[in-house]
Amino acid sequence: MKDVAAHVGTSIKSVSRVLNGEDGVSAATAERILQAMAELGFRRNDLARGLRQSDRTSTIGLALPQAGTRFHDSLVHGIDEIARQQGSFVLTASSGTAARERETLTALCSRRVDGLIVVPAGEDHGFLRPEQQAGVPVVFVDRPPHGIAADAVLTDHAEGARAGTAHLLRQGHRRIGVVGDDERIFSVAERIGGHRAALRTEQVAYAEELTRLGARCAEEAMHACLDLLGSGQPPTALFTLNNQCTIGAVRALRRLGLTRRVAMVGFDDFETADLIDPPVTVISHDVEEIGRTAARLMFERMAGHSPAPGRTTLPTKLIARGSGEIPVVDESS
Amino acid sequence: MKDVAAHVGTSIKSVSRVLNGEDGVSAATAERILQAMAELGFRRNDLARGLRQSDRTSTIGLALPQAGTRFHDSLVHGIDEIARQQGSFVLTASSGTAARERETLTALCSRRVDGLIVVPAGEDHGFLRPEQQAGVPVVFVDRPPHGIAADAVLTDHAEGARAGTAHLLRQGHRRIGVVGDDERIFSVAERIGGHRAALRTEQVAYAEELTRLGARCAEEAMHACLDLLGSGQPPTALFTLNNQCTIGAVRALRRLGLTRRVAMVGFDDFETADLIDPPVTVISHDVEEIGRTAARLMFERMAGHSPAPGRTTLPTKLIARGSGEIPVVDESS
DNA sequence: CGCGACTACGTCAACGTTGACGTATACCCG
DNA sequence: CGGGTATACGTCAACGTTGACGTAGTCGCG
Numbered sequence: 162m163k164d165v166a167a168h169v170g171t172s173i174k175s176v177s178r179v180l181n182g183e184d185g186v187s188a189a190t191a192e193r194i195l196q197a198m199a200e201l202g203f204r205r206n207d208l209a210r211g212l213r214q215s216d217r218t219s220t221i222g223l224a225l226p227q228a229g230t231r232f233h234d235s236l237v238h239g240i241d242e243i244a245r246q247q248g249s250f251v252l253t254a255s256s257g258t259a260a261r262e263r264e265t266l267t268a269l270c271s272r273r274v275d276g277l278i279v280v281p282a283g284e285d286h287g288f289l290r291p292e293q294q295a296g297v298p299v300v301f302v303d304r305p306p307h308g309i310a311a312d313a314v315l316t317d318h319a320e321g322a323r324a325g326t327a328h329l330l331r332q333g334h335r336r337i338g339v340v341g342d343d344e345r346i347f348s349v350a351e352r353i354g355g356h357r358a359a360l361r362t363e364q365v366a367y368a369e370e371l372t373r374l375g376a377r378c379a380e381e382a383m384h385a386c387l388d389l390l391g392s393g394q395p396p397t398a399l400f401t402l403n404n405q406c407t408i409g410a411v412r413a414l415r416r417l418g419l420t421r422r423v424a425m426v427g428f429d430d431f432e433t434a435d436l437i438d439p440p441v442t443v444i445s446h447d448v449e450e451i452g453r454t455a456a457r458l459m460f461e462r463m464a465g466h467s468p469a470p471g472r473t474t475l476p477t478k479l480i481a482r483g484s485g486e487i488p489v490v491d492e493s494s
Numbered sequence: 495m496k497d498v499a500a501h502v503g504t505s506i507k508s509v510s511r512v513l514n515g516e517d518g519v520s521a522a523t524a525e526r527i528l529q530a531m532a533e534l535g536f537r538r539n540d541l542a543r544g545l546r547q548s549d550r551t552s553t554i555g556l557a558l559p560q561a562g563t564r565f566h567d568s569l570v571h572g573i574d575e576i577a578r579q580q581g582s583f584v585l586t587a588s589s590g591t592a593a594r595e596r597e598t599l600t601a602l603c604s605r606r607v608d609g610l611i612v613v614p615a616g617e618d619h620g621f622l623r624p625e626q627q628a629g630v631p632v633v634f635v636d637r638p639p640h641g642i643a644a645d646a647v648l649t650d651h652a653e654g655a656r657a658g659t660a661h662l663l664r665q666g667h668r669r670i671g672v673v674g675d676d677e678r679i680f681s682v683a684e685r686i687g688g689h690r691a692a693l694r695t696e697q698v699a700y701a702e703e704l705t706r707l708g709a710r711c712a713e714e715a716m717h718a719c720l721d722l723l724g725s726g727q728p729p730t731a732l733f734t735l736n737n738q739c740t741i742g743a744v745r746a747l748r749r750l751g752l753t754r755r756v757a758m759v760g761f762d763d764f765e766t767a768d769l770i771d772p773p774v775t776v777i778s779h780d781v782e783e784i785g786r787t788a789a790r791l792m793f794e795r796m797a798g799h800s801p802a803p804g805r806t807t808l809p810t811k812l813i814a815r816g817s818g819e820i821p822v823v824d825e826s827s
Numbered sequence: 828c829g830c831g832a833c834t835a836c837g838t839c840a841a842c843g844t845t846g847a848c849g850t851a852t853a854c855c856c857g
Numbered sequence: 858c859g860g861g862t863a864t865a866c867g868t869c870a871a872c873g874t875t876g877a878c879g880t881a882g883t884c885g886c887g
Contacts, residue, residue, distance in 0.1 A: 162873065162874070163873080171836080171837090172836070172837050172838080173837090173873090173874085174836080174837065174838080174875080175835085175836065175837085177873095177874065177875060178835095178875095180874095181875085184834090184835095185834070185835055186834070187697025187834085187835065187836090188837070190835080190836085201624075202623065202624025202625075202627070202628075203624075204603050204604055204624065204625070205604050205873085205874080206545075206602060206603040206604065206606060206872085206873050206874070207601075207605050207874095208541040208542075208544055208545060208551070208605065208606050208872095208873080208874095209541075209545055209842085209872070209873035209874045209875090210873080210874055210875075211541055211842095211874095212539075212541060212542055212545070212841085212842040212843065212844095212872095212873080212874070212875095213841075213842045213874080213875070216842090218541070220585070220605075234567040237586075241586070241588055245588055245590075250585060250586070250587055250588075250601065250602075250605070251585075251587075251883090252553070252583060252584075252585050253570075253574070253583070253584050253585075253586050254583055254584075255574055255576075255578055266539060267537060268583065269583075270537050271537055271538050271539065271540040271581070272539050272540050272541065272553070274540060279830090282576075290535070291534075291536075291537065292535075292537070294535070295535075372611075393534050407768060408769070411766075411769050412768075412769065415769070416580075426858085431742075431765075431766070432740060432741065432764075432766075433710075433764070433765075433766045433769070433770065435745075436741070436744050436745065436748070436766070436769075436770045437766065437769045437770065438771045439768075457522075492838080495843065495844070496843080504866080504867090505866070505867050505868080506843090506844085506867090507845080507866080507867060507868080508843065508865085508866065508867085510843095510845060511845095511865095511866090513844095514845085517864090517865095518865055518866070519865070519866080520864085520865065520866085523866085538843085538844080539842085539843050539844070540844095541842095541843080541844095542842070542844045542845090542872085543843080543844055543845075544844095544872090545842095545843080545844070545845095545871085545872040545873065545874095546844080546845070546846085546871075546872045549845090598868070659881090663878080706836035
């Protein structure tokens with residue numbers, strides 16, 4: 162800016178005024194300043210601009226355990242949509258493991274983001290309280306916060322899993338295999354809870370040996386399913402706890418030629434679920450809407466709304482496509 | 495920092511020293527400073543830190559035409575991987591249309607990113623030259639730059655499309671339908687070019703009426719395919735120019751009961767391609783690797799390497815799964 | 828013509844941090 | 858004991874920008 166001012170032979174303040182469309186600059190001077198800016202390839206430094214603490218940086222922080230999973234992508238899309246409407250940029254950071262999370266989040270805060278959306282990896286987020294008190298709204302997604310009072314946007318995992326399981330029970334299934342990721346993940350635990358609740362309602366015992374957890378990808382889920390289906394008393398139906406597991410399960414059923422004999426309901430919808438044979442019945446939830454909701458909550462707080470922090474729980478929807486409507490085939494009889 | 499210093503009764507500089515792990519501070523003072531920082535919930539302002547022009551902001555800018563598409567997600571994943579290794583954050587911005595792109599990119603530059611990765615939407619990027627001269631490396635992805643000399647990381651679209659088309663020709667197909675997005679998109683044009691090159695090699699005429707472009711999503715692609723397959727002289731094979739089109743094509747073939755009669759090769763792999771009946775033959779390219787490559791190029795330039803800007807073209811791979819190996823069924827004979 | 832109001836500027840400080848450089852005290856060595 | 862030097866600080870300016878406030882010149886009006 163100094164260079165531009167020198168080039169035109171005016172003061173730095175006039176350049177600032179032109180840049181911000183303030184008046185108090187004659188048309189002729191403004192013209193010359195604009196031309197000098199173009200010539201010199203001037204670009205305002207928004208970091209310096211956001212230095213005064215009152216000012217906004219027009220940047221919101223988004224922390225994800227890892228970039229590039231289907232869930233996170235849809236989430237990012239939803240958040241991005243709202244952020245763009247609000248003229249804000251999204252500063253993304255992969256928090257990775259719980260240990261790195263704190264470091265990542267404080268790095269985001271050090272960049273003076275106007276708000277923070279967190280998909281939690283760690284256990285305690287009390288360390289974010291100073292930011293919150295400094296007026297930076299924090300919204301948690303997919304898992305409630307611990308150690309801090311903040312908004313959370315969640316999926317009704319338990320109800321979805323209950324509905325999915327009830328759907329299988331309604332077809333007469335009593336031996337339902339469960340395949341999912343690590344139970345320490347909040348959503349996984351919730352889903353298992355819902356599954357068990359459905360079993361209880363129908364007074365069906367929960368069989369530990371039909372549950373295979375810790376499958377972190379489709380490959381691991383496939384092996385878990387092969388194992389499950391190859392056991393002495395295989396399940397007549399499968400309930401998979403996320404779309405990676407669902408895809409793994411389909412691969413396993415394919416291999417064993419059981420696609421039309423073992424029923425399956427999967428949590429999370431996926432784009433080609435209707436193209437698989439049989440089409441996959443899923444518990445779908447609108448992940449983009451979760452992102453939009455979280456972003457909206459955040460911007461509302463930034464705009465001054467400050468109700469007590471609360472939870473927003475979004476519903477799930479069972480989409481029956483075929484795989485979940487396969488009736489029981491009792492091999493033993 | 496001033497508050498912390500006042501709280502401890504020391505100078506602001508000592509706080510700075512502790513923060514940066516410099517020596518020249520006694521253990522006792524350091525201890526008291528650390529404690530005060532914890533008490534006051536102090537967080538360093540990295541914006542102010544990056545104000546001195548020589549300093550890096552540890553932030554790289556990534557501009558995408560839109561967030562949340564499969565291509566971009568994988569790309570982000572790859573870029574994020576490298577950025578994390580380098581301790582940098584990724585500031586993402588959706589550039590949307592060409593008109594908004596300039597605005598978006600300058601906003602990123604105004605935030606003083608250390609480097610810029612651009613998936614171009616607009617036609618001319620000459621306006622980025624000042625940044626480049628200021629030492630901010632710019633890397634283009636998926637489309638070469640115009641109006642500026644910069645690195646580009648591309649997929650060998652033409653060769654991939656050539657190989658895919660040749661594969662269908664080898665099965666005897668002579669009437670190959672093409673379904674894709676708008677031809678003004680670089681990758682689409684390149685793919686069509688490769689397709690036509692393959693036809694020329696085998697001296698097969700390119701039939702304009704078998705080409706349906708402008709399909710921006712699976713839905714539109716499906717309708718294009720239904721139209722194409724319902725025409726007087728339908729194609730015996732389909733070549734789809736991206737995964738959305740491939741999915742749309744599969745839906746169309748399903749509806750018409752032609753999945754086993756019309757061959758299909760699709761550009762872009764997708765997760766469940768092997769689960770569809772018949773499994774989908776695709777031209778696959780490693781999008782994450784594109785992201786990693788672009789990020790690596792950028793960080794290398796940031797580290798001082800400055801070879802002449804060039805293009806890196808990554809290869810494609812034909813994955814034969816079944817749909818592309820269906821031989822010609824000549825309905826007319 | 829004197830006064831107020833307006834226009835078109837300019838100056839200065841502050842935002843939070845760090846590099847460059849200054850200084851007071853203690854300590855060691857010849 | 859003088860001089861060097863190491864330690865543990867402190868002061869100041871600068872980064873780029875803008876809010877607050879000052880000022881010189883012009884114009885209009887009574």
